[in-house]
Amino acid sequence: MAVTQQLARIPEGYLAACRQAAATSPDGDPRWDPPAYDVLDLDWAPALLKRVGEVAGLEEVHLDALRRATDGDTALDLGFLNTPPHAIAPFGGVPTGLDASQVARVSVLLGQIDMPVLLTALPADEGDAASLIGQVGSVSGGLRAYLLEHFNALRHFYLDAAQRHLHVVLWWD
Template sequence: MAVTQQLARIPQGYLAACRQSAAASPDGDHLWDPPAYDVLDLDWAPALLKRVGEVAGLEEVRLDALRRATGGDAALDLGFLNTPPHAIAPFGGTPTGLDASQVVRVSELLGQIDMPVLLTALPADEGEAAALIGQMGSITGGLRAYLLNHFNALRHFYLDAARRHLHVVLWWD
């Protein structure tokens, strides 16, 4: 089974309810189960997207937004989500997240990134481009299409989270 990055859009109240469930349960069951339409599987794209931004010379504020969109922030107390036997991130570190105000800012900055332009900074040869950003092996459908599809999904995910005033929780599973 591959370990991939997962994101979930959740209201603040949902996080509080999960925290309360974990505290009340004898085995720490937080009852984490966000609806499927509010979950995004970014596969292995996060590191590659950040590397494209670095290679293309993306401005630091937008590169930082891309890092935060895929790496979260440790400010939200999410350790209760990583307690066995109910850990949501059994193969990665403690989940991270962004609160609603951080989500709005990240969404605004992601909206200012022109990924097709950034992808032109990569070498034309698919193998050279993959090596430059650290991708091992081939990607079905091509590297650029893979990156563009995942970036667009990430941007739309954050746009919807910002519009709905939701938090975003990130973990590797």
């Protein structure tokens, strides 16, 4: 099983209920089970997307938004999601997240990024482009299509979360 980045759009009330469930459960079970339509699997794309932004000279404010969209923040109290035996990120770091106001800001900035233009900064040769951004192995459909698909999914995910005033929780699983 590959370790991939997961994101979930979550209302504050759901986080509070999970926090309470973990606190009252004898084994710390937060009863974490966000609906499938509010979960996004970004595969291994986050580091590659950030690297494309760096290589293409993306403005710092937009590069920071891309980093925050894929790295989260530690301001949300998510320790209850990192407690064995119910830790949601058994293969990765501590879960992170963005609150609704952070999500709204990231969503606006992601909407301003023109990923097709950024992808033109990569070498034309697929192998050279992959080497430059640190892609190991091949991806189905080609590197540029893979990156564009995952960036568009990320942008749409954050736009929907912002419109619904949701938090985003991130982890590697």
